[in-house]
Amino acid sequence: MKSRETADKRIVRVDLGNRSYDILIGSGLLQSAGGETLARLDCRKAAIITDTHVAPRYLDTLTESLQTDGIETFSLTLAAGEKTKSFENLHTAVDFILDARIERSDAVIALGGGVIGDLAGFAAAIVRRGVNFIQVPTSLLAQVDSSVGGKTGINTRQGKNLVGAFHQPHLVLADTDTLDTLTPREFAAGYAEVVKYGLIDQPDFFHWLEKNRKAVFSGGAERAEAIARSCAAKAAVVAADEHENGVRALLNLGHTFGHALERATSYDGARLVHGEGVAIGMVLAHEFSARMNLASPDDAKRVAAHLKDAGLPTTLGDIDGDLPPPDILMDAIGQDKKVKGGKLTFILTRGIGEAFIADDVPPSEVLAFLTEKQSQ
Amino acid sequence: MKSRETADKRIVRVDLGNRSYDILIGSGLLQSAGGETLARLDCRKAAIITDTHVAPRYLDTLTESLQTDGIETFSLTLAAGEKTKSFENLHTAVDFILDARIERSDAVIALGGGVIGDLAGFAAAIVRRGVNFIQVPTSLLAQVDSSVGGKTGINTRQGKNLVGAFHQPHLVLADTDTLDTLTPREFAAGYAEVVKYGLIDQPDFFHWLEKNRKAVFSGGAERAEAIARSCAAKAAVVAADEHENGVRALLNLGHTFGHALERATSYDGARLVHGEGVAIGMVLAHEFSARMNLASPDDAKRVAAHLKDAGLPTTLGDIDGDLPPPDILMDAIGQDKKVKGGKLTFILTRGIGEAFIADDVPPSEVLAFLTEKQSQ
Numbered sequence A, B: 001m002k003s004r005e006t007a008d009k010r011i012v013r014v015d016l017g018n019r020s021y022d023i024l025i026g027s028g029l030l031q032s033a034g035g036e037t038l039a040r041l042d043c044r045k046a047a048i049i050t051d052t053h054v055a056p057r058y059l060d061t062l063t064e065s066l067q068t069d070g071i072e073t074f075s076l077t078l079a080a081g082e083k084t085k086s087f088e089n090l091h092t093a094v095d096f097i098l099d100a101r102i103e104r105s106d107a108v109i110a111l112g113g114g115v116i117g118d119l120a121g122f123a124a125a126i127v128r129r130g131v132n133f134i135q136v137p138t139s140l141l142a143q144v145d146s147s148v149g150g151k152t153g154i155n156t157r158q159g160k161n162l163v164g165a166f167h168q169p170h171l172v173l174a175d176t177d178t179l180d181t182l183t184p185r186e187f188a189a190g191y192a193e194v195v196k197y198g199l200i201d202q203p204d205f206f207h208w209l210e211k212n213r214k215a216v217f218s219g220g221a222e223r224a225e226a227i228a229r230s231c232a233a234k235a236a237v238v239a240a241d242e243h244e245n246g247v248r249a250l251l252n253l254g255h256t257f258g259h260a261l262e263r264a265t266s267y268d269g270a271r272l273v274h275g276e277g278v279a280i281g282m283v284l285a286h287e288f289s290a291r292m293n294l295a296s297p298d299d300a301k302r303v304a305a306h307l308k309d310a311g312l313p314t315t316l317g318d319i320d321g322d323l324p325p326p327d328i329l330m331d332a333i334g335q336d337k338k339v340k341g342g343k344l345t346f347i348l349t350r351g352i353g354e355a356f357i358a359d360d361v362p363p364s365e366v367l368a369f370l371t372e373k374q375s376q
Ligand SMILES: NC(=O)c1ccc[n+]([C@@H]2O[C@H](COP(=O)([O-])OP(=O)(O)OC[C@H]3O[C@@H](n4cnc5c(N)ncnc54)[C@H](O)[C@@H]3O)[C@@H](O)[C@H]2O)c1
Pocket: A051, A052, A053, A054, A057, A080, A081, A082, A085, A112, A113, A114, A115, A116, A118, A138, A139, A140, A141, A142, A145, A146, A147, A148, A149, A150, A151, A152, A153, A161, A178, A179, A180, A181, A182, A183, A186, A189, A273, A274, A275
């Protein structure tokens, strides 16, 4: 058994000098959390932050593994959902960590999806100006995206992720078993980010996904393969540009539109979850690129078809309920952080796997495009 | 006139690779804030954070200088005092900066003492994961200490400065004219930090201060000299150890006791301001070092005499009102962030200008010492 688990385990190394760290991907990793932690940190205590969906399923297993290895544990369970990424919960998390008297050499552990990872990571970044941080991502989105790269943050009334810190984890434990309890909708949402890596600069990976989508959804070797390739893709970009001054912006493919849609639906997860916003956003980015004569409209269609087959929304009309008018959507885009001196920075594309950073997109063109889309 | 100002202006460079910055010290610097900013940043907007004591005196001058140079300004005036360094005000400051739509290339400016500097700097660190930051320190303590080195933060119910970030300013403008409106008490409090630099590793500077104390208090060349020497001393330590993993801890001379006293007096500025806590703390550190047979008791007496001459408190008995019992003070010390695995880290000394980091101080010795001190 043990050797099978070891054989299954994939390791992706994120290369950041003295802040480099491992992403472990595989089955049964929750059970070895204590050992993996002590192999890397001289840690006496761990403050675990999790949510109400994840705690009943996985908190005991994680806690037991840590305690068996002599690590004292504390836990805080927050409400599940995007609204949890608030200033108020940041305060709650910080109080929890300080009350547990976590020292710089101890660890804060995020057990959950991207919401918990972003919130707990931010709290770990600012308590004592930075304590050790471990990600135990349990959603597909968190395993392939949010747990990698050190971005942490919360939402405010002005927009999403406008407040946060860069704080690299010391270890990421992506236990693929935990994905079995994810709803199909959440799994699909995470899959949108997997597709994103293909669309950015790996056309081969996109073609591989077109062929292997069903196997990735049903689990097994293809699923682990897709997660590892995604982590490696993100890790490479992060290593090249840790603080998002350059190429890292490519990871925002689909996200400027996506964030605006999330904002327009008041971060109401019943209407739209992050990965769904990204799916629609990626289709819009391809369509907008075609409209600007940068790419063929066929590519946009091919992307939309694949995402649709995966059960994802691909048009504004796929979102339940009314959307605000285009000028309000534009306002949401303007509040997004990728704005430089009035001009918009968008990730556009010349075709599948050929995304690029365009930092001089005229807002008027985007407004015209959105107006057209909403009237369809 | 202009040439006299230029002749008066001293520049201390803080050497941190691509995050290096200048500290300008001199008369009339508020009036040239716009020019000095644009010489360093491509900045369209500035969000100024200040307090109720400072705003009526200096906000207009600063605003005018920025606007004359074409920088759009916004301002937020918070209540003066240590209590302002709270989570709630952090939220207020962050909202203010986001509502002003400050981009990463714009600037947040702290106009005030260390409280405003720490709070505004922390807000600047976390908005968009870091926007440009300029310090315009107006208290002596802020000019010689808090505005230099990039530490930012707030207080929580668990203790002082337990939550924060490292965020280097892009420029520090220390206008010595602003010190004229400081109360004598606040001036003396800042002077405690000046003395600290002598006590750490510059016995010559301490002797110079013993001779020139009156001139430093009454203003003129000696005052500017003392500020510049202090900034240079701190800048050197910060350059050697930006993130407080080593020698930077020396700057905490007097601070472990000082913070505990501030906490014990509930950060009530009427009873004790930061520099006063540091003054008492430095005397206690010298006395404790003597008690541990590390230094001569005469040095402790000489330090106490100089601080007393400067109008500073030097004993626990000098604090108005009752202090909590020694075990509660110990608890406050234990919550201080310089704790490693149960043992206390203290800055102790072998004599004037010979401070060192002791990271294995037994809590029992400190408790016995405090018990003795409180019964005197
Ligand atoms: N930091 C980054 O670089 C980064 C990158 C991408 C996204 N994000 C952020 O990630 C968030 C979205 O992440 P998410 O989709 O994981 O959201 P999430 O954390 O809300 O998780 C989605 C839902 O799945 C539940 N869940 C998680 N794991 C489960 C499991 N194993 N079994 C059953 N239910 C489970 C959660 O409770 C939640 O209801 C957004 O806030 C987004 O901004 C951050």
